[in-house]
Amino acid sequence: MRARVVGFALLVACVPREDAHFPLRAAMWTDTDVAPVNVRCHASPTPRDPKHVSCAPMPYQSPLYWDGADNLFFRPLSEALGVATVHEAVNVNSLDEVPDSAWFTNRIGAHPLDDQAMQLGGCAPPQILDPDHAADGSWIIDKGKADGSTPGFRISVPGKGKYLVKADSVDDSPEREAASTVIGSAVYHAAGFNTSCEQIVYVRPSTFKLLPGLRSKANFADEKPFDRAALEAIFAHSPRRDGKLRFTASAWLPGFLLGAFRYAGTREDDPNDVIDHENRRELRGARVLASWIDRFDAREGNSVDSWHVDRKGAPPDASPGHVVHYQLDTSETLGSLWADDAISRRLGYSYIVDWGDMFFDYVTLGAPTHAWDTIAKHPTFGYFDVEHFDAGAWKNEYPNAAFSHMTERDGAWMARILARFTPSNVHALAASGNFTDPANTAYLERTLVGRLDKILQRYLTRLSPLADVRVDAEELVALDLAEARALRDPKAFHYEAHVAGGGRLGVRRLGGGKIAIALSHGSARYLRVIVTDGVARAPLVVHLYDLGHDGFRLAGLERPSGAP
Secondary structure: OHHHHHHHHOOOOOOOOOOOOOOOOOOOOEOOOOOOEOOOOEEOOOOOOOOOEEOOOOOEOOOHHHHHHHHHHHHHHHHHHOOOOOOOOOOOOOOOOOOEOOOEOOOOOOOOOOHHHHHHOOOOHHHOOOHHHOOOOOEEEEEEOOOOOOOEEEEEEOOOEEEEEEEOOOOOOOOHHHHHHHHHHHHHHHHOEEEOOEEEEEEOHHHEEEOOOOEEOOOOOOOEEOOHHHHHHHHHOOOEEOOEEEEEEEEOOOOEEEEOOOOOOOOOOOOOOOOOHHHOHHHHHHHHHHHHHOOOOOOHHHEEEEEEEOOOOOOOOOOOEEEEEEEOOOOOOOOOOOOOHHHHHHOOOOOOOOHHHHHHHHHOOOOOOOHHHHOOOEOOOEOOOOOOOOOOOOOOOOOOHHHHOOOHHHHHHHHHHHOOOOHHHHHHHHHOOOOOOHHHHHHHHHHHHHHHHHHHHHHOOOOOOEEEEEEEOOEEEEEEHHHHOOOOOHHHOOOEEEEOOOOEEOEEEEEOOEEEEEOOOOOOOEEEEEEEOOOOOOOEEEEEEEOHHHOEEEEEEEOOOOOO
């Protein structure tokens, strides 16, 4: 297994050397971490079976207090004392991309998504609920919510399966929380992450049937009965439209749930998990994605691992199987607020305990004005805006190891994915919030478009934004995402290409940011073509093999940080 890490490392994009060569082979597009593996069996007693034996990885619980303390105090101290250094991500292929894996699947970065697919997110059409045609008492409440700060319960829907239903409070930013859950999940899914199926439902109270003897538990609270009074309290604090209650419904995830994944290290009892999580590009680059929708609560507690058994009919915790990693719960996005306004203002700008900001305020006697000092509060979306957003300086609630290890290449990779979200896609996302007031939909669309533009301006103008590189007959074809997204006037883009150690190559502009570079056969079998666009600070270096009558073969891409 460790040999696979070494193989990945050899494919990492880095500053090129004159003697750097990529092998003549296709890029790796599928990781082997979805292959079935066996896990050592262990005793795992249950109330129904005290002698039960599990052959799945051990479940992991992520205490919020410990995770926060570890990332705010202990990990920074440990890394400082150990003189930790940040290296480039490990799981990157020869084309500077992330292969499909148990963590990530190339979706919008590989092919366009229409607006319907964007709105579906992680939902398959059969999972979509139809509350308008559900009979009274047909949605069975069979379990109280076991954790989290949002009230809710689990239901069983005939022919559909199980769903976790969460309330959308009328007390604070009505309708925002459900919209954030659905929109945030759709964004993560489109970008490539595994997510749950999330949908907004308007349902008659009479549709639910409560089973007796249920219990529930919220964060930092004791377990208590989930009875009719508890259910009616949720109903009373839920928004209504035409007599129907507004909820989010999350389809129950498949497999045997193992609890959260960590943003550092590996799951030691998963033979497939061989790359330290802080060195995975998709987890590092997720910092840029989180900044777009202001997912400050991107922590291990809002994730889950699930063990998928690879043998039909086997128990859910049998072997062989493989772990699938999910991003969960984006409800605290799009302007979520804490009870303390002073903290709410700083979310996205400063950690809740930020040693750097505290030191700066100390040495300057608190004289400078921070962004959060002047930001205005929106009645629905809190402090979620465009004007104060700094794409390169965004911070989550408290650090996680992967975000802290993000490099310029990781951020640029995610920006290239986000550049594929079209204005129509963003409109569809905003509309899926199903707001009663159209002004909220319009504000959200404007804000998402504005924040996305700032992200692309920040990350697509330093390293080369050229993507979709391929050989077409005797030409090298590419798409400049910075030009395609109109980050500068078209006249600002001046394309040049030359062979390292050789002469210039002709460049044709095909429109819409697409270019074609004429290749010519020579005596060298291995070519390094250096391409600049006149806007980005650094070039793209394309590695090619000249195979004579068999044409040219693309071998690898590099995005150095310096000038050509």
